[in-house]
Amino acid sequence: MDRVRTRGVQFSDQAQLTLWMLGLLVVVFVVLSIVQPAFLTQGNLRNVINQNSVLIIVSLPVTMLMITGNFDLSIGGVIGMGGVLAAWFCQSVVQGGAGLPYWVAVILALLATTAIGWLNGFLVTRLGVASVIATLGTMSIARGIAYIGASGSMVELGLPRVFRFFGTTEIAGFFSLSMIFMIVAILVFFFIQSQTVFGQKIYLIGANMKAAQLSGVSVRKQINTLYIVSGFVSGFAGILLASRLGAGDCKVGLEYEFNAVVAIILGGTSLYGGRGSVIGTVIGVFIIGMIANTLNMFGANTAWQPIIKGLVIVGAILFQRYAMGLKDRRKLRLE
């Protein structure tokens, strides 16, 4: 009884916070439209969505992991590894690849990245290594595999024509495939988060792992599953990116983990777990993505970009605090 009530309160907290962030997104949107006219064109808005679709896809499972109180910093490396392996498996033998059909290459690459996800889960739940360290280590390992697979550069020559399918196909002249995948992923993860037992357990684990364990949640299995999903999704994102660029580049995916964590926190997910939402993450990605896009269109000096983005992030975190504080005060008054 008690538990149900706390969870109820959490959900409405969460919804309220997401609403605040949505408001912030709208404000940012309006401000950018005013200061940079080129921002508010159909072409550019599509561009912003398309540019950020891959980051959103990989951030969703990471958000869920974060809600359970675990990090996944390996995604950047896994993205690079997925793209390189997919390219290498289907590269012609003459050019030094494995010469397999494309669909086999995709499956093998996904198996490999899923294995990294499994390794993350194993290290965190079985060996009890702190998730930050474990995934920092596997990030390095996955990146190393990508470098070796691409001899430090990229797998580019002798790829089958179908390799570019994911990256170049458009639907209704507007949606790229990665935008479609993004929409599907958002729907799926939102459904899991809000409508399934699996989703409820995630919050339980994050709020109080011991209590969750006592109430019969198999914490290990739950976290393992999430890491495996994250490895799979990051690998898939890597294949998408490689297809878009027409090459398996070992350096692709750098800083995705950083951008994902920042977006997730901007979206109102707690670093300590127990609180957060995938919709918040989507909002967080777009807040940062829109600002970066506009700064680029100003041709802003590269030095200013991190400064402005950083200030926005700190501002947004303080804003969240303020918003939640307002609500708490109101609650106090009501009581």
Place this chain on the structure above:
Amino acid sequence: MKTKKKALIAALLCIVLAAGAAFGACGGGGGGGGGGGVEGKVVGVIPITLSNGFHQAEKVWRETFAAEYGLTLKYLDGEFDQTIIVNNLDQLIAEGVDGIILHTAEVDSVIAGVNEARAQGIPIIHYYLEVPNEIPFVAINEAEAAFVMGQVAAEKWLEAHPGTQIVYSVVDYIDNASVQMMRTQPFIAGILDVAPDARQGLIIDGGGTRDSGYRAAQDIIQGAPDTNIFYGASSDYSLAIWPALQEAGRGKAVNGMPDTEILVGTDATGEEMKLLFDPTSSFKVTMGLTPKDNGKKIIDTMVAVMLGDIDPDTKVTIDTYDKEFDFWNTTIEEAREWYIEQYGMEPDF
């Protein structure tokens, strides 16, 4: 408490012993070699990066030519990071190699290291970017080819679209002094030479990878849609601009005459050449480094310095070159021949 102290002391002792052994061993280390010839000697090589098709191809050629002299090359990847390059130089000096080939990203930070190497009698030559020290220098004249690229692109655009104003945008290595000096600046100078009224669209840093370069290109297409000459300061960037152009319904040429814009690349990789000779693509100009010629020049120079044929303490400049390719002045046979010669691989264009 006592045992803890004991263990600590034991551990410290180990380290002191190791350090002692170190100083003992260093006396015996440095010697060896001597006499004529360079056979069996070790030359340390610091490439600016190994994550790049050109530098990898050049490594293969250098190793081939070095083997002919009986030299062993020891590569320490500079990873495009000046901190690592400085450390690598220090490490090679500490290790005591018989010669050093240095390709730095920034010159002032290696002056001291180069002097230390010379003080220890290690011959050192530098490559691509000129260091102020008095040591032999193997230079690639990239700026010349880049200037020609700018001229050709501007001429051909004006030929296809007379009376238009040229707007150029670059996905660039804004942080990289050598790229600025050898590629971007001369390229723009080449455009201005033909079309003094040309206007700058957007110059955005490509962020170092093809993925980030692709996003930069997308933003250029949105922010400066009137750009008609695009330049990617490496093949990573030119091949990142390409999919972004295609996505925007651009990238077109008609019978080799540019329609939507001219895309100019760098490196002349197989992928770039394929696009260059496609009469319907707007990718029309690039320039290629010559891994074989460069590899031979650098090894020959190193050996000459080690044998005393070139004074290790004078600045002798040995020139090598980049080759400019464009759709209108290069035949595909010519390009194929060059590619096979330089990369030792059958091209797929």
Place this chain on the structure above:
Amino acid sequence: MNKLNINLKEVSWRSAVKNVYVFGILAIFIIVFTAISPRFIGGPSLAYIIQNAAPLLVVALPATLLMISGNIDLSVGSIVACAGVIMAMLSREGMAAWLAVLIVAVIGMGVGWINGLLVSGLKINSVIATLVMNYVLLGVAKMLCGDTIPYVKGVQDDFSFIGRSKIEGWPVAIFFVIAAIAIFVILQKKSALGKYSFAIGGNRDASTLAGLNTGRMVWILYLIVGIAAGIGGCLMASNQGIGNALSGSGFELDVIIAILIGGTSWAGGEGSVVRTIVGVFILTVLTIGLNMAGVPSFYQFIVKGGVLIAAVYLDKIVKEKISA
């Protein structure tokens, strides 16, 4: 009474193992690399290792105290970069190097103050606050360098003294290494600040209840880390002979990894400055040893990732065995 004595002995023996096994790992690395390339243990090479480890060591030691208190500073990479750039700018204007170092240390303290403000004042989680600071300060470092290249050049001759010069074969940087070790070992073992950082990391609420001003303590620790990062940045810039806005990339991770290899707990409450010293040398020896053995940089990613996980796991096992 007697029984208690035995127990104490037992405990101290176990904690001795805990303190010493990292030395064993370092020794193994040294032996292995020496076997692969005998020059690894040469005098020039030792001097190089010390010079190379100096900036990392100077920053990692105070950062250990901070981590013991349950906080983290991921901004040190960019503080180091900013510090080097500012030192180079001052030297370019004709300032003596020692004075430039002093000023940079004060600026580093200022940055530490801002970190403290974010973490202790505004109560933002230290991971996210300093991650963002790292990002912002990288922009500042680049901005200071101007529009085109991320370097500051044209420095005075004395600029290279602390990071590159050698006296009788010993790098000048060794004085900074010795000073840092002395200061922070004493600070951890003897000072109130050192003791309180354990208390705060162990149980912050209890410490607050016990009357400790935990916020101010953490704030002071950030100040100290800021100063150290300023000096570390000067060492690194001096070694390179230029101010390099990109020189801090990955430095913050090296600091964290060195601390963790040394067995300091990620969550705070336990750890040791002495073991961080060993952690720093393990990391440095690993990089230099792999380079010297001719392992291509691509493979080094995998080795380093593996070593990090293994070290932390090993530490966990050792701790469990001790408390069992």
